[in-house]
Amino acid sequence: MGRRGLLCACITLTALALGVGCDDGTPIEQERALGEAALAHAVALCEERPSRLAGRDSRAAADWIAARLPQEGTRVDAFETPIGTLANVWHCRVERPVAVLVSHFDTKAGIPGFVGANDGASTTGLLIALANEGKLPVAYLFTDGEECRVAYSNTDGLTGAWHAARSGQIDKRTPIIVLDMLGDAGFNPSLAGNGSAWLNALARRAAQETGVRVEDAGAIIDDHLPFVAAGYHAIDLIDFDYGPGNAWWHTAEDTPDKLSADSLAQTAAFVRRLIAILEQKHP
Ligand SMILES: [Zn+2]
Secondary structure, three states: HHHHHHHHHHHHHHHHOOOOOOOOOOHHHHHHHHHHHHHHHHHHHHHOOOEOOOOHHHHHHHHHHHHOOOOOOOOEEEEEOOOEEEEEEEEEEEOEEEEEEEEEEEEEOOOOOOOOOOHHHHHHHHHOOOOOOHOOOOEEEEEEOOOOOOOOOOEEHHHHHHHHOOOOOOOOOOOEEEEEOOOOOOOOOOOOOOOOOOHHHHHHHHHHHHHOOOOOOOOOOOOOHHHHOOOEEEEEEEEOOOOHHHHHOOOOOOOHHHEEEHHHHHHHHHHHHHHHHHHHHHH
16 A cells, blocks of 8 residues: 555545545435334334224224333323314423424224225324434324314314314424325325415425425315414425325225335435424524
8 A cells, every 4th residue: 555545545544433425325315214114113003003093993092102102201192072082192302392293193984994004104103213213303293083084174073183282282383294194105295285384485495405396285184274273383294196096095095005115214304304494493
C-alpha cells in the first residue's frame, strides 16, 4: 500500500467510525424493517382477532392491541354506548405529543368472512410497530366503532373518534393525523379534502420530501371528522382505491394476502417526515 493508498484507507476508516458516507438509502428504504414489523402485526391481528365488531368483539381486540404495545403509557379507554361497550386504546410516552396518530381497528358488520386486513388492521399494525420502535414524539390512538352499522350519522359510525374528540383527553392544539386503508400493494394514498387545510399543506410537503405520491381526495367520512367538528386540526390520509374499481373494499376479499410491507414502509416514511416538520414548527 503506497502513501496514497494509506491516506485513502485512513479516510475510509475515519468515515466508517463517524458513520459518514454510509448509504442508508431513501427515506422509504430506511423504513423497510418497520414496514415488515407493521405487516406482521396486521396479519396477526387478522388471524387472532378476525372479527372486531364494535360492542361485541372489539373489547377483546382492544386488549389484544394493548398487549402488543409497551406497557408504560398504554391504557384502554372503555365506554358505554347504545350498541354496547366500546374501547379505544391510547399509547403515549411523551409529555407533550407533537401529534396524535389515529387508526381504527374495528371491523364492518354484516359482511361474512370480513377481517378488515387493509381497512383497520393495516394501519393498526403500523401504529403498533411505530409505538414499539418508540422514536416518534407522538400519541397513538386506536379507535373502536369507526365503521357504521347501517349508514353514517351522528349516532352511527366514528364512535370512538367522537368519544376521544369530546373527552378533552387531547390538547386542542395537537394535530390529529388519521391513517386508513394504507396497507394494500397498490399504493395510491390521498388526502381527504375536508381535513384542515394548513395541515394538509404540510402533509403534501412531507409526501413530496419523502418521495410518496399523494393525490387529493374529495370529502371523506372518516375519523378526522369528529376532531374537526370539535375544533381540532385534523387530516385523513387514505388509499380509497382498493382492488379493481375499489372492489375489495368492505368485502371478504379484504384479506392479509393483499397487504404489502412496502406500502406500510411508504406510509411510515411519510408520517416520520410530517412529524419532523410539525416538530420544527412547534418545538
Ligand atoms: Zn371501512
